[in-house]
Amino acid sequence: MRVFKEEQRFTQWWLIVICTIVILGIIINFFSYEKPLEQFSTFNIVSKAIGPIIGVGIFLVKMHTKIDKYGVEVWFSPFRFTKKEFRWKELEKVHTRKYKPVSEYGGWGIRGLSKPKAYNVKGNKGIQLKTRKGRYFLIGTQQPNKVDQVIRRYFNNSEE
Structure with missing residues (x-):
């Protein structure tokens, strides 16, 4: 063998479970407010979006x-x-x-x-x-x- 190439992903079952729970928890929390969406501050929306972005991002790395x-x-x-x-x-x-x-x-x-x-x-x-x-x-x-x-x-x- 002249060249070795390998690609690996984070595919552990326990990591998938943890990320799924975190993403679902944040999404449920985000939509459980009774305020209209336009009353949320930009910081509030961005801070609530970071968790799902990181969770999904782990699977893209x-x-x-x-x-x-x-x-x-x-x-x-x-x-x-x-x-x-x-x-x-x-x-x-x-x-x-x-x-x-x-x-x-x-x-x-x-x-x-x-x-x-x-x-x-x-x-x-x-x-x-x-x-x-x-x-x-x-x-x-x-x-x-x-x-x-x-x-x-x-x-x-x-x-x-």
Whole structure:
């Protein structure tokens, strides 16, 4: 395998249930007022719309991972500012591993405002990167065997 590409979404059943309850609760609250709609302030309307927008937005977000001859890239669309690129020459170690999302990183998503950092969507398998500067970054994957094939092809990995 020459290039590995993976797209992942937040599709956990419990996340769907929570978002649905929040969205329904906000919609019911919004329409339960007896005031006419034109009496609501703009702030009131916007603040009540934010919950459903975020709830629906979670299902539109995708995490993209690409591994090729240049290195490893990961980002969350539609947010290109989240893009991280790691060139092979910048990396000291690369390997797949099983991890504990909650205890190691505090859950899923863009994790680790300090150190270590992780981009993950679901599951407990990931691509562990260690840069030559000693920084760690974990990228969640649902396809660790395919990732291992590409890593072996492009990176002389001492941890196999």
